[in-house]
Amino acid sequence: MIKTIIRNQLLPQVFNEQKTKLQLILREIKYVSLTTDMWRFIMGESFITTISHFIYKGKLRSAVMETTVIEHRHKAKIIKDYLQKLIDEWNLYGKVQIIITDNASNMVKACDLLKINHHNCFAHTLNLTVNDGLEDASNSELIKLLQKYKDIVQYFKKSNLVMDKLKEEQVRKNKPLLRPIQSVITRWNSMFYMIKRLLDLNEDDYLTIVLASSPVLEPFEDVTNQLSDDSYVTVSLIIPAVAEINKKLLEVNLQTDVVKNASFKIK
Structure with a gap:
């Protein structure tokens, strides 16, 4: 009623x-x-x-x-x-x-x-740019690795038992209670969030490629957030934003050939 x-x-x-x-x-x-x-x-x-x-x-x-x-x-x-x-x-x-x-x-x-x-929409253009760079055929190793982690996240999402085990482990280690984040194709930064969350959840050092890719994606995340704000005019920020992305990518320490190739394709 x-x-x-x-x-x-x-x-x-x-x-x-x-x-x-x-x-x-x-x-x-x-x-x-x-x-x-x-x-x-x-x-x-x-x-x-x-x-x-x-x-x-x-x-x-x-x-x-x-x-x-x-x-x-x-x-x-x-x-x-x-x-x-x-x-x-x-x-x-x-x-x-x-x-x-x-x-x-x-x-x-x-x-x-x-x-x-x-x-x-420039934020959408950035989304296409990053996706094209990450999904380039020559980045097969990175693509496979990202798909692997998408599958891991999906596994957690489908099982309450597994999610409960994750929570118990976090409590046991006195860590913040975090849940895996799944990426979606229409928002490249969801992949960035997925990567960062996986890094937060995992202490092993076998995530070298994913860890190295995070600094490459961070400038795009910053610009996407700036240009998605509706409290000020953003069109005048586009050219400075592109220049800033290029500057930051040149400063990134590209630790693996896979990430170097992805960075080159994105640029």
Whole structure:
């Protein structure tokens, strides 16, 4: 009964109140940029979320405008129609200066059809760059090693008994209670987190390649975090960020040929 009231009455009421507030704010501003992205839910449904970015009362603001199911194939025309409907519904005609998306061709084409300036998400570009470098065919040893550790993490994730044993061992050694982190293909830094967590969980020194790869990935992690912040304008940081990554990679002590090759491919 309570769940039904929350779902059918309270949540729609709160949503409508907040939407009305945002509409009133957007009515006052002159310019807005949009960020939009799509993903597939574990059950197979595809969703798209659009976020608005604007200056209100002297401060940079960001607000989620909508998350909705995208049906049919993700053709540029379908995405264009969705964005056009959203722009019309929120009375943003003539206010949208730029739309930021990932590098997918259907997203780029949708913005072209709307005749609105488009900019690729640089954090996504970094994701593609690092993945390409790590997955290069000549890095077969590193690929096999990373896959090995993904399998180890998956093993822990699937077994409560194994996870309990890990917890008991951490308690016995008076260590922080940590859980393995799994990497996902759409976020390269999840692999970085997986590597660092494995290093925290393992005291043996056979992780030389993984340990050596961590400093190579750290500059990309730092820049990704900086450029994912929505409390300040980030587009002006792109060129300095690339320069900083190159500088830090040149300073890294590349301990193995495998990591040297990965670093070269990423650069």
